[in-house]
Structure formats: structure tokens, C-alpha cells
Amino acid sequence: MTKSIKYSQAIEELENIVNDIENENISLDDLTEKLKRASFLIKTCKKALFNTEKEVNSILNEMNEESNEEDT
Amino acid sequence: MTKSIKYSQAIEELENIVNDIENENISLDDLTEKLKRASFLIKTCKKALFNTEKEVNSILNEMNEESNEEDT
Amino acid sequence: MTKSIKYSQAIEELENIVNDIENENISLDDLTEKLKRASFLIKTCKKALFNTEKEVNSILNEMNEESNEEDT
Amino acid sequence: MTKSIKYSQAIEELENIVNDIENENISLDDLTEKLKRASFLIKTCKKALFNTEKEVNSILNEMNEESNEEDT
Amino acid sequence: MTKSIKYSQAIEELENIVNDIENENISLDDLTEKLKRASFLIKTCKKALFNTEKEVNSILNEMNEESNEEDT
Amino acid sequence: MTKSIKYSQAIEELENIVNDIENENISLDDLTEKLKRASFLIKTCKKALFNTEKEVNSILNEMNEESNEEDT
Amino acid sequence: MKEDRRVFSLIEITQSLRSVIERKYNSTYWIKAEIAKLNFYPRSGHCYPEIVEKVNNKVQAQIRCTIWGSNYQKINEEFLKTVGEPLKEGTNILFRASISFHPVYGLSLNIVEVEPSFTLGEMAREKQKTINKLQEENLYEKNKKNVIALLPSRIAIISVETSKGYNDFLKILNNYPRKFSIKHNLFPAILQGEKAVETVTAQLREINKQSDNFDAIAIIRGGGGDIGLNCYDSYQMAKEVATSPLPVITGIGHSTNETVVEMIAWENKITPTDVAYFIIQKFEDFYSRLEKCKKSLIFNSEKYVNNEKNTIKHLWGIISAHTSNKIQYQQYHITNIYKNIKNKSLELIKHQKTSLSNIAEKILQSPVKQIYGRQSELILYNKLINSLTKKQIKIEKDKVNILKNRTEQLNPEKVLERGYSITLCNNKRITSTDSVKPGDTIKTILHKGKMTSIIKTK
Numbered sequence: 001m002t003k004s005i006k007y008s009q010a011i012e013e014l015e016n017i018v019n020d021i022e023n024e025n026i027s028l029d030d031l032t033e034k035l036k037r038a039s040f041l042i043k044t045c046k047k048a049l050f051n052t053e054k055e056v057n058s059i060l061n062e063m064n065e066e067s068n069e070e071d072t
Numbered sequence: 073m074t075k076s077i078k079y080s081q082a083i084e085e086l087e088n089i090v091n092d093i094e095n096e097n098i099s100l101d102d103l104t105e106k107l108k109r110a111s112f113l114i115k116t117c118k119k120a121l122f123n124t125e126k127e128v129n130s131i132l133n134e135m136n137e138e139s140n141e142e143d144t
Numbered sequence: 145m146t147k148s149i150k151y152s153q154a155i156e157e158l159e160n161i162v163n164d165i166e167n168e169n170i171s172l173d174d175l176t177e178k179l180k181r182a183s184f185l186i187k188t189c190k191k192a193l194f195n196t197e198k199e200v201n202s203i204l205n206e207m208n209e210e211s212n213e214e215d216t
Numbered sequence: 217m218t219k220s221i222k223y224s225q226a227i228e229e230l231e232n233i234v235n236d237i238e239n240e241n242i243s244l245d246d247l248t249e250k251l252k253r254a255s256f257l258i259k260t261c262k263k264a265l266f267n268t269e270k271e272v273n274s275i276l277n278e279m280n281e282e283s284n285e286e287d288t
Numbered sequence: 289m290t291k292s293i294k295y296s297q298a299i300e301e302l303e304n305i306v307n308d309i310e311n312e313n314i315s316l317d318d319l320t321e322k323l324k325r326a327s328f329l330i331k332t333c334k335k336a337l338f339n340t341e342k343e344v345n346s347i348l349n350e351m352n353e354e355s356n357e358e359d360t
Numbered sequence: 361m362t363k364s365i366k367y368s369q370a371i372e373e374l375e376n377i378v379n380d381i382e383n384e385n386i387s388l389d390d391l392t393e394k395l396k397r398a399s400f401l402i403k404t405c406k407k408a409l410f411n412t413e414k415e416v417n418s419i420l421n422e423m424n425e426e427s428n429e430e431d432t
Numbered sequence: 433m434k435e436d437r438r439v440f441s442l443i444e445i446t447q448s449l450r451s452v453i454e455r456k457y458n459s460t461y462w463i464k465a466e467i468a469k470l471n472f473y474p475r476s477g478h479c480y481p482e483i484v485e486k487v488n489n490k491v492q493a494q495i496r497c498t499i500w501g502s503n504y505q506k507i508n509e510e511f512l513k514t515v516g517e518p519l520k521e522g523t524n525i526l527f528r529a530s531i532s533f534h535p536v537y538g539l540s541l542n543i544v545e546v547e548p549s550f551t552l553g554e555m556a557r558e559k560q561k562t563i564n565k566l567q568e569e570n571l572y573e574k575n576k577k578n579v580i581a582l583l584p585s586r587i588a589i590i591s592v593e594t595s596k597g598y599n600d601f602l603k604i605l606n607n608y609p610r611k612f613s614i615k616h617n618l619f620p621a622i623l624q625g626e627k628a629v630e631t632v633t634a635q636l637r638e639i640n641k642q643s644d645n646f647d648a649i650a651i652i653r654g655g656g657g658d659i660g661l662n663c664y665d666s667y668q669m670a671k672e673v674a675t676s677p678l679p680v681i682t683g684i685g686h687s688t689n690e691t692v693v694e695m696i697a698w699e700n701k702i703t704p705t706d707v708a709y710f711i712i713q714k715f716e717d718f719y720s721r722l723e724k725c726k727k728s729l730i731f732n733s734e735k736y737v738n739n740e741k742n743t744i745k746h747l748w749g750i751i752s753a754h755t756s757n758k759i760q761y762q763q764y765h766i767t768n769i770y771k772n773i774k775n776k777s778l779e780l781i782k783h784q785k786t787s788l789s790n791i792a793e794k795i796l797q798s799p800v801k802q803i804y805g806r807q808s809e810l811i812l813y814n815k816l817i818n819s820l821t822k823k824q825i826k827i828e829k830d831k832v833n834i835l836k837n838r839t840e841q842l843n844p845e846k847v848l849e850r851g852y853s854i855t856l857c858n859n860k861r862i863t864s865t866d867s868v869k870p871g872d873t874i875k876t877i878l879h880k881g882k883m884t885s886i887i888k889t890k
Contacts, residue, residue, distance in 0.1 A: 007828075008099045014835050021842045028854070028861065031844070038839040045832045048100065053825050055104045060818050063111050079172045086813050093820040100828050103821065110817050114810055120172065121806050127176045128799045131183050135792065138187065151784075152243040158791045165798035172806060175799055182795045189788050196244055197781050203251045204774050207258055224315040227762075230769050237776040244784055247777060254773050261766050264316065269759050271320045275327050276752050282331070283745075295740075296387035302747045309754040316762055319755060326751045333744050336388060341737045343392045348730050351399050368582045371721055378725045381732045388740055391733065398729050405722050408583060409612055409715060 007048040014041040079120045082113045089113075151192045154185045161185075223264045226257045233257075295336040298329045305329075367408055374401040446535035453539075457531040460544060464526045468494065470519060477501025481519075483541070497529065497541045507546045514548035515555065516658050516688055520626065526550035559665040562692050566667070571674040575698045578679040584647040584714055587616040588639040588678070590632055592623060597654020597685055597704035604708035612715040617646075623653040623684075624660030629669050636672040643677045648711070651693070652704040654685040664691030673697060683707035848879040865890055 017038045089110045092098050098106050161182045164170050170178055233254045236242045242250055305326050308314050314322050377398045380386045386394055465483040472479040479499040484491045512518050529541035566572040591598040605614055621631035639649055670692045673680050679698035694700040701707045855862050856875040870887045
């Protein structure tokens with residue numbers, strides 16, 4: 001997967017896949033394909049989430065530290 | 073941040089960001105960016121406050137000294 | 145300050161500034177300017193009061209001396 | 217002072233000045249001027265009183281001498 | 289004084305002056321004039337009294353002498 | 361008019377004068393005149409008391425003439 | 433001369449009369465009558481009154497009486513003592529008498545006793561009659577209404593030159609220390625007894641004729657005791673007194689009851705001395721009025737002048753005091769004004785200082801407060817962003833996890849793991865036996881491995 005897939009697009013595709021599987025008769029071969037894609041997308045999202053959380057935490061920590069510095 | 077951003081504008085932007093986050097109008101993809109902006113704005117405001125405080129204190133001290141001189 | 149600012153006008157302007165600050169009608173951006181103006185006006189008024197007091201005392205003393213001369 | 221200012225008028229004006237100062241109808245800007253006027257009026261009144269007293273005393277003394285002559 | 293001012297008129301005028309002075313109807317400006325007039329009136333009255341007394345005494349002496357003649 | 365009526369008039373006039381002087385109903389200006397008249401009336405009445413009829417009549421006539429003169 | 437005629441001698445007759453009368457009237461009798469004539473003989477001391485009874489002034493009965501000298505003195509004394517008058521003509525009396533007849537003197541009453549109180553009553557009746565008559569004629573108060581001259585200097589005197597009263601009167605007037613001009617003319621008259629009425633009345637008439645020459649009439653009597661005064665009760669005299677245009681002053685001098693004349697007189701002074709003093713008093717009154725006037729004139733003229741002197745002094749005192757006060761007050765007033773101006777000016781400056789420093793203080797405090805407010809605002813934003821961001825990440829995480837779970841449940845591998853298998857016929861998943869018939873070849877997918885079978889029965 002290239003970096004070009006955005007988290008929001010990934011979530012959308014994932015939701016579509018899950019919906020499709022749940023509501024339609026898909027051939028077993030397709031199912032396997034779809035599940036593979038879903039598994040990939042989930043991984044992608046988790047990565048994105050993980051990265052974002054790391055970044056956010058770092059920014060928040062910075063902000064907090066600053067205000068703590070000033071407060072103390 | 074250039075000096076062209078006024079404190080009052082900065083506060084307004086901050087309020088908007090907070091609102092957006094609160095109402096989940098921001099996708100995770102933009103979250104980091106927005107947070108960075110918010111962090112920047114808060115830093116900017118703090119700096120502005122800090123500067124104003126310094127200036128105010130210097131004016132007040134000057135005034136105080138003067139009135140003390142006259143009173144004594 | 146030029147002599148053109150009257151004491152009474154200065155006091156009125158000062159009272160307006162106080163009101164504005166108290167009612168938070170002033171943005172932080174203008175606070176320093178207003179405060180500088182206030183400081184200037186207070187200085188001006190003090191000077192005016194000081195001068196008036198000196199003059200008043202001198203007139204009163206003159207009046208008093210005369211009446212003492214005549215009384216004795 | 218010209219003779220045209222009467223003692224009674226002077227006293228009335230003085231009382232008005234006292235009232236104005238008491239009721240703070242005078243701004244600080246005008247105080248010095250008013251006091252100068254008051255000083256002038258008081259001087260005038262004292263002169264008038266002094267002259268009247270001299271004249272009155274001379275008449276009273278004259279009459280007293282006469283009645284002493286008659287009584288003895 | 290001309291004979292045209294009668295004692296009774298003089299007394300009446302004096303009483304009016306007394307009333308005016310007592311009721312403070314006289315301003316300091318007029319005080320000297322009033323006092324001069326009063327002084328003049330008093331002098332006039334004294335003269336009139338002196339003359340009357342002399343005449344009265346002469347009439348009374350005459351009366352006394354006559355009655356002594358008759359009683360003896 | 362009989363003599364005795366004249367006496368009563370004379371003494372009545374006298375007593376009126378006496379009352380007027382006693383109660384100070386006359387002005388000082390008239391005192392001498394009144395006293396002269398009283399003195400004359402006393403003289404007249406005394407003569408009526410002590411003298412012979414002839415003398416009394418002449419005095420009474422005199423008195424009458426005088427009072428007529430005064431009345432006119 | 434006829435034979436059968438019986439002739440008596442006078443003596444026989446008179447003796448017979450005498451014996452008849454003495455036999456018939458052998459007692460004494462009380463009789464009332466008026467004495468017409470007294471007929472008193474001083475030498476012998478006997479009295480032979482003629483007594484009468486009158487009706488309408490006509491004599492209806494008359495008889496001669498005898499009072500023997502020895503009785504007369506006693507009777508007369510007693511009568512005088514009680515009645516104030518002696519027995520005299522015109523007096524009504526009540527008496528006790530015996531009746532006697534004397535051959536020579538004829539019939540007479542021998543009076544042995546007189547009752548004086550009867551006469552007294554009769555006189556009182558007469559006096560009351562006079563008073564009543566005067567009152568009926570509106571004369572009783574008439575003389576009193578006269579006005580006496582202020583100085584009654586001409587007095588008409590009715591008296592007798594020889595009377596003690598008149599002399600007393602003159603003595604008082606002449607010896608009085610102040611020689612007042614009092615003149616008096618004597619009009620002589622009898623002042624008591626029967627003739628008094630006539631003479632006094634006549635003189636009153638005479639004086640009234642020339643009333644312009646007099647100021648008053650004085651009737652003066654004295655030294656005659658209390659006897660013979662009932663003439664002053666006579667209507668005739670009283671009327672003359674009452675109608676006189678001059679005031680009548682009486683000085684009749686007695687100690688018994690007031691007579692009618694005295695009652696109606698302008699003034700009754702009783703004694704002549706009092707009359708003199710009364711007249712003098714009028715002069716004295718006038719004199720003292722004059723003296724009072726003189727004294728008052730002397731005292732009050734001087735007092736008047738002195739009062740005026742004091743008035744002037746007082747007025748001048750007020751004027752000079754007030755003038756000085758006024759100047760002092762004005763000096764004080766100006767000093768006050770100066771003090772006021774000074775205090776108020778300094779107060780004004782002080783007040784301005786205070787209000788300026790108040791303003792300064794507010795200015796000093798307000799910005800700091802504002803900055804604190806802004807700082808805490810920023811901290812609040814910081815915290816909000818912090819928590820909101822974290823919250824959003826958590827929400828996203830949850831969302832992803834839910835999707836992952838759902839995906840995993842859809843994966844058949846999980847079912848196969850627990851011993852289930854998938855049956856395919858013609859590569860299609862079958863869920864019911866209806867879609868196969870015996871003899872069909874079916875493929876079974878297990879958790880591990882696949883197998884192919886042929887259906888025998890159904």
C-alpha cells in the first residue's frame with residue numbers, strides 16, 4: 001500500500017467491505033479476496049492511528065510542558 | 073507567526089479549532105495539522121500575554137515610582 | 145503634554161479608560177497603548193494639581209499676611 | 217479697585233465664590249483665577265472696613281467728648 | 289441745624305436709624321452716612337433739650353415762688 | 361357763663377395738661393408752651409380761691425380772652 | 433209773772449247741775465283731742481288749755497281744761513322728754529281727766545295725766561304724710577339733683593344772729609388758716625317752734641328770688657337742744673327746700689331722728705361747724721387739685737426732660753454699639769470668608785488628589801487582572817484541546833477495532849476451526865439437501881484440507 005491511501009478513505013473502504021460481506025452472497029473466492037483487503041486496510045488504519053497518536057502526544061506533551069514551565 | 077496575527081484573532085481561531093474538534097469536524101488526517109496550529113496559536117498568545125504583562129508591569133512600576141516620589 | 149489639555153478633560157478621559165478597562169472593552173492588543181495614555185494623563189494631572197496647589201498656597205499666604213498686618 | 221465696587225457687592229461675590237468652591241462648581245483649572253479674584257475682593261473689603269472704622273471711630277469719639285462735657 | 293427740624297421729627301428719624309441698624313438694613317457702604325446723620329440729630333436733640341430744660345426750670349421756679357408767697 | 365363753670369374748665373384744662381405731661385403725650389417741642397399755659401391756669405385758679413370777687417372776675421375775663429385768642 | 437211758775441235761783445240750778453254731773457261722771461276718762469290754746473299762767477303755774485276736736489278743719493267740739501300747777505310741771509316734763517316738744521297749741525294729745533262743773537267757771541275737764549307716746553305716734557304719722565306727699569310730687573330728690581358750684585363762695589345763711597350755731601359757723605370760716613374767698617349773707621329766721629315754718633319758708637323764698645347771687649343755702653341752728661324740731665317735718669318748709677334752685681345744706685344740730693328737711697336737703701351736715709368745714713373742704717379740694725397739678729408739673733416736667741435725655745442717650749448707645757458691632761462683625765465675616773476659601777480650596781485640591789489616586793489605583797490593578805484572566809483562558813484552551821484530541825483518537829481506535837472484529841467474524845476459517853465444514857456442489861456452497869440428489873459429487877472443505885465425496889442417499 002502506498003502512502004497515498006488516506007486514513008479516512010481506508011475507513012470508508014473498510015466499512016463498505018464489511019457491509020458487502022455481511023449483506024451479500026459473495027463467492028468464497030471473492031470473500032477470501034475481500035477479507036484479505038480488509039485485513040490490509042485495518043492494518044493500514046492502525047498504523048495511521050498509531051502514528052497520529054504518537055505525533056499528537058508529542059505535540060500535546062510539548063504544549064503541556066510549556067505551560068507547566070510557565071506555571072511553575 | 074508574523075506580528076500580523078492579533079491576539080484577538082488568534083483567540084478566535086483557537087475557539088474555532090476547539091469547536092471543530094469538539095464537533096468531530098476534523099478528520100484524523102487533519103488532526104495533527106490542526107493541533108500543531110492550535111499549539112502554535114497558544115504559544116503565540118502566551119508570548120503576546122507575556123510581552124504585554126512585561127510592558128504593563130514596566131508602565132505600572134514607573135507610575136508607582138513616580139507617585140511614591142511625590143508622596144514622600 | 146501641551147497646555148491645551150485641561151485638567152477636567154484629562155480626568156474625564158482617565159475615567160473613560162478606567163471604565164473601559166474595568167468592563168473589558170479593550171482588547172489585549174490595545175491595553176498597552178491605553179495604559180500608556182493613562183499613565184501620561186495621570187502624570188499630567190499630578191503636575192497640574194501640584195502647580196495649582198503651589199499657586200493656591202501662595203495666594204492664600206499672601207492674603208493671610210495682609211490680614212495679619214492689618215490686625216496687628 | 218475702583219470705587220464702583222460696593223462693599224456689599226464684594227461680599228456677595230465672595231460668598232458666591234465660597235459656595236462655588238464648596239460645591240465643587242469650579243474646575244481645578246479655574247480655581248487659581250477664582251482665588252485671585254477672592255484675594256482681590258478681600259483686600260478691597262478690608263480697605264473699605266478700615267476706612268469705615270476710622271470714620272466711625274472719629275464720629276463716636278467726637279460724640280463721647282461732647283457728652284462728657286455736658287455731664288460734668 | 290435750621291429750626292425747621294422739630295425734636296419729635298429728629299427722634300423719629302433716630303428711631304428709624306436704630307431700627308435699620310438693628311435689623312441690619314444698612315449696608316457697610318451706608319453706615320458712615322447714617323452715623324453722621326444720627327450724630328447730627330443727637331446734637332440737635334441735645335440742644336433742644338438743653339433749651340427746653342432752661343425754659344422749664346424758669347417757669348417752674350416762677351410757679352414755686354408764687355405759691356410760697358400765698359401760703360405764708 | 362358762670363364763674364364756677366370757668367373754674368371747672370380751667371382746672372380741667374390744667375389737669376389735661378398735667379396728664380399729657382405725665383403720660384408724655386406731648387412732644388418736647390410743645391412742652392414749654394403747655395407748661396406756660398399750665399402756670400397761667402394755676403395762677404388764675406389760685407386767685408379764684410383766695411381773692412375777692414372783683415379781682416377774680418377780672419382775671420376770669422382775662423383768661424377767657426386769652427383762651428379765645430388761642431382757640432382762634 | 434205767772435203763779436204756777438217755779439223759779440230757781442241760779443245757785444240752785446248750778447248746784448243741781450253740779451250734783452247731777454258729779455253723780456253721773458264720778459270717774460276719770462281717757463280722751464283724745466287737740467290743744468287749741470295752752471293758756472299757761474307761769475305765775476300761778478296753772479294751765480287752762482282749750483281743747484278741740486276738728487273734722488275737716490272745723491271745730492266740732494270744744495271744752496276748757498285745767499291742769500293744776502302741781503300736775504302740769506310733771507306732765508310737761510314727761511311729755512318733753514318723750515316727744516321732744518313741750519305741750520303746745522296744735523298738739524294732739526291723749527289724756528286722762530275727770531269732769532267737773534263749777535258754778536262760777538262752768539264745765540271743765542281736769543287733766544291728771546297725758547300719754548306722750550300717743551302724740552309721738554301722731555307726729556310720726558304727720559312726718560310720714562309729708563314724706564309721702566313730697567314723693568308723690570317728685571320733690572323728695574329734687575334738691576339733691578342740684579349741682580353745687582366747684583367753689584361755693586357765696587353762701588346764703590338762714591339762721592339767727594344770736595344763735596350759737598351761727599357763731600360757730602362764722603368762727604370756723606374766719607379762723608381757718610387759709611383765707612379762702614367765701615362770702616355769706618345772713619337771712620334771719622326763727623329756727624324752732626311754731627313760727628319757724630313760716631319764717632324759714634319766707635326767707636327761702638327770698639333767697640330763691642335772687643338765686644343768681646348765691647352758690648348754696650345753709651340752714652344753721654344750734655344750741656337750742658332737741659326741742660321744737662318738728663317744724664322741719666312740715667310739708668310747707670320741706671317743699672320750699674326741695675324746690676330751691678340752690679343746693680341746701682342743713683346744720684340743724686340735734687341728736688334725734690333726721691327731720692324731713694334734713695332728709696331732702698342737698699347735704700345734711702348736722703352741726704353748723706360741719707357745714708363750715710364742708711364748704712371749706714370744697715375749697716381745699718380745689719386747692720389740693722391745684723397743688724397736685726403743680727407738683728405733678730414740677731416733677732413730671734423735669735422727669736420728661738430727663739426721660740428724653742435718657743431716650744437720646746439710649747438711642748445713641750444703640751446706634752454706636754451697633755455700628756461698632758457691625759464693623760466687628762464684618763471683620764469677623766471677612767476672616768471667616770477667608771478661612772472658608774482657604775479650607776475649601778485646600779479641600780478641593782485634596783479631593784482631586786484622592787480621586788486621581790483612586791483612578792490611578794484602578795488603572796494599576798485592572799490590566800494585571802485582565803492578563804491573569806487571559807492566561808487562565810489560554811490554559812483552559814490548552815486543556816480542552818488536549819482532552820478533545822485524545823478523545824478523538826480513542827474514538828477512531830474504537831471504530832477500527834469494531835471493524836476488525838466484524839471482519840474477523842465474517843472469516844469462515846474461524847467456523848471451520850471449531851469442526852464445521854463447508855460443502856460445495858458444482859463449486860457452489862450448499863446450505864440444504866434440496867440442492868443435491870444422490871449421485872452428485874460434492875466437495876467438502878475442512879479446517880485442514882479438502883475432500884471430494886459422492887452422495888449415496890438423501
